[in-house]
Amino acid sequence: xxxxxxxxxxxxxxxxxxxxxxxxxxxxxxxxxxxxxxxxxxxxxxxxxxxxxxxxxxxxxxxxxxx
Numbered sequence: 300x301x302x303x304x305x306x307x308x309x310x311x312x313x314x315x316x317x318x319x320x321x322x323x324x325x326x327x328x329x330x331x332x333x334x335x336x337x338x339x340x341x342x343x344x345x346x347x348x349x350x351x352x353x354x355x356x357x358x359x360x361x362x363x364x365x366x
Contacts, residue, residue, distance in 0.1 A: 308334040
């Protein structure tokens, strides 16, 4: 696991506080000022056993209109 990032507000030390899944982000909180940083999670670390949803378009048959 990588080291915790440095706070962008006061350059203090941060600690891991959790993660959200959509979009995948890691949450860190600064020990000094309490500022929270939400950082993009590395997609290479995502669990490969979860299938990705795919959407397919179906073509509609053309209808001949006679007037």
